[in-house]
Amino acid sequence: MITIHHLLLSQSERVIWLAEELGLPYDLKSYPRDPKTRLAPPVFLELHPLGSAPVIQDGPVTMAESAAIFTYLLDVYGNGRLRIAPGQPGYADFTYWFHYANAGLMPQIMTTMLSAPAKDAPANPRLAFIHERLARHLRMLDARLTDHPYLAGDEFTAADILAHFPFGTMTAFAPLDISAYPHIRAWLARLSARPAYSRAMKIAGHESDPVKA
Numbered sequence: 001m002i003t004i005h006h007l008l009l010s011q012s013e014r015v016i017w018l019a020e021e022l023g024l025p026y027d028l029k030s031y032p033r034d035p036k037t038r039l040a041p042p043v044f045l046e047l048h049p050l051g052s053a054p055v056i057q058d059g060p061v062t063m064a065e066s067a068a069i070f071t072y073l074l075d076v077y078g079n080g081r082l083r084i085a086p087g088q089p090g091y092a093d094f095t096y097w098f099h100y101a102n103a104g105l106m107p108q109i110m111t112t113m114l115s116a117p118a119k120d121a122p123a124n125p126r127l128a129f130i131h132e133r134l135a136r137h138l139r140m141l142d143a144r145l146t147d148h149p150y151l152a153g154d155e156f157t158a159a160d161i162l163a164h165f166p167f168g169t170m171t172a173f174a175p176l177d178i179s180a181y182p183h184i185r186a187w188l189a190r191l192s193a194r195p196a197y198s199r200a201m202k203i204a205g206h207e208s209d210p211v212k213a
Contacts, residue, residue, distance in 0.1 A: 001025055001026060001027050002019070002024060002025070002026040002027070002056055002057070002058045002073075003026065003027045003028075003029060003056060003057040003058075004016060004019065004026050004027070004028050004029070004054065004056050005029050005031070005043075005044070005047055005053065005054065005055040005056065005057070006028055006029065006030045006031070006053065006054065006204060007030075007031050007033065007040050007044070007052075007053035007054070008030060008031065008032050008033060008204070008205045009033060009169055009172060009205070010033075010040075010053045010054070010169070011053070011054065011066055011106075011165045011169075011170070012053040012054030012055075012066075012204075013165070013169060013200065013201065013204035013205075013206075014054070014066060014070075014161050014162060014164070014165055015054045015056060015066070015069055015070075015073075016028065016200045016203055016204050017161050017196060017197055017200035017201075017204075018070060018073060018074075018082070018158060018161055019073070019200075020196040020197075020199050020200045020203070021081075021082060021161070021194075021196040022073070022077060022078060022081060022082065024073070024077055028203065030204075030205060031043060031044070031053075040052055040053055047062060047064075048062065048064040050064060052064070054066055054069060056069050056072075056073075058072075058076075065102075066102055066162060067098070067099065067101075067102050067103075067162065070098075070158050070161075070162060074158060082156070082157050082158040082161075083098075083157055083158055084152055084153075084155070084157065089153075090152050090153040090154075090155070093151070093152045093153055094151075094152035094153075094157055094159055097144075097151035097152055097157075097159035097160075097163065098152075098157070098158060098159040098162060100159075100163070101159065101162035101163040101165075102162060104137065105137055105141075105163060105166055106165075106166060108133055108134050108137050109134065109166050109170065109174050109176070110174070111130055111133075112130050112131060112133075112134045112174065113173060113174035115127055115130050138176075138178065138180075138181055138184065139181075141163075141181070141183075141184055142181040142182070142183045142184050143183075144183075145183035145184060145186070145187045146183050149187070149190060150187070150190075151163060151187075156190075156191075156194070160187075160191060164188070164191055164211075167184070167188055167211060168188075168209075168210035168211045169206075169210045171210070172210075188211050191211075192209050192211055192212070
């Protein structure tokens, strides 16, 4: 059976959501963040050299990195679900948005978060550029979702799961103002309505939908 090592309030909740969507049996091990540093506990260093979540174990396989875990689970257990296969309409879109979530969006949000000046420090002169880059990402997402209910097109896929985190749980660390992006908000509402999402968020330790919170 697959073991999901889940750090509370982290992107490892996406792996739980994927497993719930696929109906995969799994053993969940949840760990709280260090109350002082808010980082992962030392057990994650025992699981993987980088010491961060998510991590899964499947027999002799131990794997980290969200996109790698998603690829592995979809390849081994997905039976074609939650993805678009090569040669099918929308394959290129699915491939782009699947990788964009962690390769494009997440790094930009982390850069914005880490570049924010302290209250008693002068503003970083590059901060305006960084915020404009983030706004460019949000405009692109909103434009994509103007004519498509999901990132890969008409079909909900794993790309939506991967891209969701910055608009939910991550806002506790890096708040996002999406008031100017109605299509992102409508997309989030569609994802929140999925039964597997609701189950996964409760299993991951949320008392309510982190997007609405």
